[in-house]
Amino acid sequence: MAIEPFDAVSVIATKRDGGELSDDQIAWMVDRHTHGGHVADEQMSALLMAIFLRGMTRREIGRWTTAMVDSGRRMDFSGLRRDGRRLATVDKHSTGGVGDKITLPLTPLIASFGVAVPQLSGRGLGHTGGTLDKLESIPGWRAEVDGAEMVAILERVGAVICAAGGDLAPADRKLYALRDVTGTVESIPLLASSIMSKKIAEGTGALVLDVKVGSGAFLASEAQSRELAETMVALGSDAGVRTSALLTDMSTPLGRASGNAVEVAESVEVLAGGGPADVVELTLALAREMLDAVGLTDADPAAHLANGRAMDTWRAMVAAQGGDPDAPLPTARHEDVVTATESGHVTAVDARSVGVAAWRLGAGRARPGESVQAEAGVLLHVRPGDRVVAGDPLATLLTRTPERFSGARDALARAFTVGAAPVDRPRLIIDRVTVDS
Template identity: 70%
Template sequence: MTYAAVDVIRTKRDGGVLSDGAIDWMVDAYTKGLVADEQMSALAMAILLRGMTPAEIARWTAAMIASGERLDLSAVDRPTADKHSTGGVGDKITLPLTPLVAACGVAVPQLSGRGLGHTGGTLDKLESIPGWRAQLDNAEFIAQLRDVGAVICAAGEGLAPADRKLYALRDVTGTVEAIPLIASSIMSKKIAEGTGALVLDVKVGSGAFMKSLDDARELARTMVDLGIAHGVRTVALLTDMSTPLGLAIGNAVEVEESVAVLAGGGPPDVVELTLALAREMLDAAGRPDADPAAALADGRAMDSWRAMIRAQGGDPDAVLPTARETHTVTADADGFVTSVDAYAIGVAAWRLGAGRARKEDPVSAAAGVVLHRRPGDPVRAGDPLYQLRTDDPARFGAAIEAAAGAVSVGSAPPTVAPLVIDRLA
């Protein structure tokens, strides 16, 4: 059945519920170029303002999946599980997590993206490793998943093409924040990827896309329900993103920190979240007795990392890029670090060259921010708080301005909030 785009727009504009047929037609017609960008923009804005019922969101997601291919992972002879993070500052968790879970006997088909704005992208980080390549075709993807058990790569062009087109439109029309469209965008790709289980890391706080706990919980609940409805065992953790994860924010510096975790060290918060997500993935994949902490301690996770990097052309022993210029910001007074604003630090790293304003912009592998203090740490006047790194010293001014006041120092140590806030299943 053919519909008129303007009638679909009016229905949602006036608070109505879209029929299954109208949703299927609208997504398919837009993907094929039969519905104009301005018409889909109007519908996206109506969805932002009027919302969608759970049934509408489920159908919209199904239509997005149907716009392309769905990968068949039946050739992989072990259970599969994936993780998706809604993005944050210093969020390098995918890097140690993927080989760790693979080392415990569960294959991880991790399709990742690039950074935009103050949040970093997993592919940008890994591309700081000499030789590593993000693009794999479907045959390479499945072969590596079968042989190594761990893949981190870019999504292929055939996976949910409707989402790729709609995402670009939302980015320039002020409709990125629509929870139904966020949920369907994330879940259409993850379901089409073919994984058997999925763990969602939904960030909340200043450095996250979702600033309020209520919004984060609504998004998490929506995505969990979508996953379950499509036969994917799905669970979500709500995690704090008011403070950057770890000490490194950037590309090569986050790879270095990830390798430190795989070697049995690394910042406690990065280790804590990596293990929490690993346990959820292993449990969802039917391996609840596996011990990811042991795999970190005995070197199995590091072996898995090295195999994964080599399989995609990278050299796990190569020296990573380092910035030619640095600028260290110091404390003005004695006391305790009371907070580190994730958003401000993320913007500073972006201004130094670690991030991009537009998808086509290049990023610097060497640029970033390295924290010397975290909330609760004692500090004396003159002690380093954080270091800015870049190859272009002309970038320091904007970065210093962005990070001004990001690290607060007070007379008493703060009460540090838990990293994992809630769990939804």
């Protein structure tokens, strides 16, 4: 039997005592935990807590990310062609929020410019929604696409939104399961490496990050969100992926719809040239960032929303994954309207409260693998800055199981703040982060 170069206890002790882990120690720990044999779950859990408490240097974060990428296969889209022309690739990742359906209109919008968008997405957990859950409300649409089919769709349509394969950064799946039950999810080094290991392994040439700030975000403070954005941008750039990030507000839900089918419907409105102003604004801001990343600096994404090209690509993308873009979306059998108890101006609509309400109505899940209701969700009727009169509708709750209304109403008890003085609507785009900023 070969003698191991390290032992887990000494590696844990190094980080526990505030030391730096060597490249070889990191690579060994991640490999031996992922593929079994020498690093037990409880030992990796101890190391994750030590990292949570002691932090990591940029070098350590970079090596940890690389080790996670190396734990599985790397995808390669460098051979994508259409009409003899190489297709540039660009992807987008959001750190998650409430009503965040931006991936749905954004992906076909970018593809309508002749760019390939291999969008590997996930499912929702807790108060944040999942892109795959939303799309699965379209009759026939499927999230599972193998590698050969993905390439074929990208070359024909230019856009795929699908689940990541189990062999893509498998270390992340094992580590996240431990972080979820050990209180170490919010560690910025572990968050950044988790997100970027999958994106680097995905093989895209450029990446734009949408890092949320506010009550509905994963990290509520702007300082923490900025640090996460800067760390991820650096990791992507170091790996040869052109990477930038936008810091965006998530104190208020995006758009008026939070749920699954209702967010698909709102996304189609945007693709048809309408939709809520904030959803359109963020879609266009991220689109410009993505098009600039692949050299299309003069492209006008607003034009492709207006002339129908983005909608045509959406329909082709949905159909390519088995969906029927003309089929009616599921609708809730039961509705309940929340009304204003006082008159005045809406000064805040708390994103997390709305997300929790949608989750309790059945739009989200408490544990991985649970089913969700396609039709459940919350439709907002007011935004910060709007004037209301007592009795006006604030939100409509949607579900197939009306016994859920009570819990959703409890979640919304403090979601809407009404004051005497009018307020400005919150600024959506807070800042842009690049390697030079």
